[in-house]
Amino acid sequence: MSYDTEHVRNAGETPSSITNLPTFTELLDNTDLAALYTSIRRAETTTGPELVETTTVSKKTVYDYLHKLEQAGLISRVGDDAGTAVYAAEEFELTLTVRNTEVSITPELVEIIAHEDEYPVIQRSLNDHGLVTFALAYDLVNAHSEGEVTIRQMAELTGLSTGTTYDLVEAFYSILDLGGDNSVPTTYTPGDFDDEESNPLDELFDE
Template identity: 60%
Template sequence: MSYDTEHVRNVGNGPTMITGLSTFTELLTNTNLADLYIAIRLSPGVTAPEIADQVAVSKKTVYEYLHRLERAGLITETKDDSATRAYNAEDFELTLTIRGIEITITPKLVAVISRSDAYPIINRICDEHGFVTFALAHDLINAHSDGEVTIRQIAALTDLSHGTTYDLLEALYEIHDIGGDGPSPTTYSPADVAEDDLFSELTDNK
């Protein structure tokens, strides 16, 4: 039997135990927790000792984080060949609607947040402009890699300066390994695009 209610959908034979919903949002502010979740996601079946060698926290903190992630339903325990505890990461989407703006938190965004120590521009945008602006800029930069928008258009849509937008673009290109040896998408300086044409260009490209 499946249940679909106002707040809960896709429930099969009864609801799954999920507690500690604050852990979901902490993935966006605690880079060590995010890094541990992503490490498990990239290495299914990884054991706790193996995880401890990959992250920059104490062994005690590793086990604390594993417990929190498991209680939140973000990871599940398995057994390896030696019966040692091993873990797999679960996919998730956490969608919030605030003041009519809908934002969805996914492992892809968490993976970027986990790199914020190496790329301070990520924390700077989240702290100074908010996570919605960061998530919007992230998605627009992905569109930029496909040649759909320019840096100027991203800056206008997110209300970020051109310099800040370019710094974030460089960071995300490295994190997502966009570009490689192929030709880079065309970018434009402020003088290349007339202000009146900005949103019409975006509309025409859809």
């Protein structure tokens, strides 16, 4: 299958070398670090003391993470508030090649992973099916919120069970506030579809 979505693409030229790769990739494995970066990004600007008040990790860990994120270029000092550094998050896109498929890691994907402890389906999907499938599911959830793809089609494209797909959609809708207030994923029955329908991924993304 040819992948060409926001976060999953066919691999092209060899990616360029980057620095501080361990911190970037740690965002995919350390939910506390991912959550701290996401908090800074959502706040637009914030300080260490403010983060200490709003996060669940220790004060020492907050400042260790701030140092790590700043060294990696993921946050920057943008001001000073009575002698306290003010931070803002930097946007980024990290492209990894997994089995000849490019996976784009962005702040939006990190925000989902930051909620891994709250939604076991996120952790289960990453552990059982890998980053490519998870990133593809993320892209398709956004397409689903626009009415462009169904849960059944998503399950077929990702290889996830229908139940797991629905749970992922429900989690992503909640985290990303998709579809407005009190919105939930739409369910479908097999009779709603034509078994001979064309590949929806090709129709959506291979234009």
